[in-house]
Amino acid sequence: MTESVPARWGRSDDDVGDDAEPLAVLDLDDPELGIRPEDRFAAIPPGPRLVPRRVHDESTRAPVVLLAGLLVLFAVGSWLGGIGSDEPPETTAGPLPVLDQITGTTLLLVGEEEAAVIDVGRNGAIPVDDSGADAVVRARSARARVVPSATAGRVWMVSRGPGGVSTAREIDIADGSTTAEVQVDGIVAGATDAGLVVERPSGLLEVVGPDGATILTVAPSGSVLGAASDLVVFRPECEDRACGVTVIDIVTGTQRALPAELAASGTEIGSLSPDGRFLAIARSDGVDTRGVLVDVEVGSVTPFEARGLRRAALGPAALAWSADGAWLFVATAPSGLDAVATGDGTSYRVNAQLPESSAILTR
Secondary structure: OEEOOOOOOOOOHHHOOOOOOOOOOEEOOOHHHOOOHHHHHHOOOOOOOOOOOOOOHHHHHHHHHHHHHHHHHHHHHHOOOOOOOOOOOOOOOOOOOEOOOOOOEEEEEEOOOOEEEEEEEOOEEEEEOOOHHHHHHHHOOOOOEEEEOOOOOEEEEEEEOHHHEEEEEEEEOOOOOEEEEEEEEOEEEEEOOOOEEEEOOOOOEEEEOOOOOEEEEEEOOEEEEEEEOOEEEEEEOOOOOOEEEEEEEOOOOOEEEEEEEEOOOOOOEEEEOOOOOEEEEEEEOOOEEEEEEEEOOOOOEEEEEEEOEOHHHOOHHHEEEOOOOOEEEEEEOOOEEEEEEOOOOOEEEOOOOOOOOOEEEEO
16 A cells, blocks of 8 residues: 655645655565554644543553552662662661660670770660770781671681781680681681581682681672571672672571662671671671561561771671670771660660770670
8 A cells, every 4th residue: 555645734835935856655564674564554644632542451551560669669678778778778767765775785896906895784885894895905916807696705817918818816805815827718708506607708608617628608609798597698699780798508508588688889898696696697787787687487577777887897707796796796887886686676876985996806
């Protein structure tokens, strides 16, 4: 079928000048034009007209499904702000209330050149005279990372040597004496009852024993978020917008997913309570900290907020727990401390001016 097109819309043929050139004749059956027979009435000159068009069911449903998926991803990561995003979160919370409850916790704050022991409770942070604190500082080598031990009253001091080999020394925080020493190829990311959790240069996540030999391969790649008792929590390597969190029992080898999603490009710190009941995941923009408390047994998630993390304390030793797991403590900048009730996620500011430290440990 071939139809001709008028030279100009809205003018008669008599008004067309002699110099006007006729428009080309279009073949509406030409497949290159892509005009369907049912749509040929969609342009009827002159003037605007309402033209009915065929609407496909799929064209209306697809955007709705896509929008719903995006809203789900946004809802999961929006509270965490930094978690799942490289953009700083908006600050909506006001000043934290001062802690007015008993926590039953004594903390050791370890710095580069000094240490302090404090009791944390309703009267703030009360200094405790403890000669063992200075012994811990003396036992710490220059630039050593502090990794909480799975054994109460002890801590690992980890130094990186040439070729990426780490030397880890476990010391008693009461007197600074060495209780164990092991060399591993990779980064020591945590400690369990069986041994250290190591991120290998190849990407492997493994648990190594006292002799440095591999006990268990946790995952082919990923990053460790916490370790305690017989459990290791990690984020598997992924390229999706949201990555899951997995917990593995290194005795039985069983794994299961936890109800938390993190962005592949996110940078988080995590810590597992000593009894393995709670997992804390947090991210800070230097001003505020947002995170979640995951009940590993029940699977519930409780959000929490705190002041900005202390930059020198970034890592697993930026967080500490009470012995019963009822409180999470956060080292805040420049020399503060926040306490988070794990039962409901309420955060408190500990009323005290503390010495700058690069690690907080439960005494």
